[in-house]
Amino acid sequence: MSTEQDALSSQHLTFRLEGELFAVEVAKVREVLDLVPITKVPRAPNYMRGMINVRGKVVPxxxxHVKFGMPPAVNSRDTRIIVLEVEVLGEQLVVGAIADAVHEVTELEPGAVEAVPRIGMHWNTEFMKGIGKRHEHFVILLDVNRVFSVDEVVEVKDVFDEALPAGH
Structure with a gap:
């Protein structure tokens, strides 16, 4: 890995869910959007809010909150959609993720990141890369490529293929 890639992978976008601070690698973030109307999709999994149009492309x-076992998100003026690039089985997928608030891009030094503890966590630790320390706060580093299982991606693709007219 080049020095430029090392620098890039240490930069993270921080956001809040239920009062907890999370982060994803900046390299996985396409953009951050204000909350826009989300079109519901029949028969979608419970963690899928629906779909939005991002520059002419349909994005689930x-x-x-629901994916991590929390109560569903409650929209506020700070709610944002983080548009992420996720890789599953070698395929790049674009997905939007609801966040209570988006904070900043921050640099996390390698020495400030520790392994995920095996006990005492409220969430499924398989989604996490580590726990970072930023000033006096802990930051849960997500591995966006692990948030969705292969079966879930196939299920979502099937539901969206049925919901979209041919040719989209």
Missing amino acids: VVDL
Whole structure:
């Protein structure tokens, strides 16, 4: 890995879910959007809010609260959609993720990141890369490529293929 890639992978976008601070690698973030109307999709999994149009492309939107076993997100003026690039089985997928608030891009030094503890966590630790320390706060580093299982991606693709007219 080059020095430029090392620098890039240490930069993270921080956001909040239910009062907890999370982060994803900046390299996985396409953009951050204000909350826009989300079109519901029949028969979608419970963690799927629906779909949005991002520059002419249909993007599924996930409620990370539900995905992580929290109560569903409650929209506020700070709610944002983080548009992410996720890789599953070598395929690049674009997905939107609901966040209570998006904070900043921050640099996390390698020495400030520790392994995920095996006990005492409220969430499924398989989604996490580590726990970072930023000033006096802990930051849960997500591995966006692990948030969705292969079966879930296939299920979401099937539901969206049925919901979209041919040719989209």
